[in-house]
Amino acid sequence: MEESGTAALIRNEPGNQKYEYYYPADDAETVLLIDKWDSQQALDLHHASEMMGTIAALREKYALTMTAERYVTDEGGFSQNDLKYIRK
Secondary structure, eight states, X not given: OTTTTHHHHHHTSTTEEEEEEEXXXXXXXXXXXXXXXXXXXXXXXXXXXTHHHHHHHHHHHTTOOOOOOOOOOOTTXXXXXXXXXXXX
């Protein structure tokens, strides 16, 4: 994704806020992708784009499997109890 320039193209799509890969120190076979979009509509447009064909081809080429989890920002903020563990 990085070498082909695909990740850079995704980062430049309208509504994309973040598209980053992370690698666990103890598992060379796992990659964590964090992508963040302005809205569900922006993500839906990304999923409907020609870019998804490129991504699907790369997944097929390298026989990649995946799981997905969705995390939503807590608009209410952190509780006072949680804040005592967060160092800024």
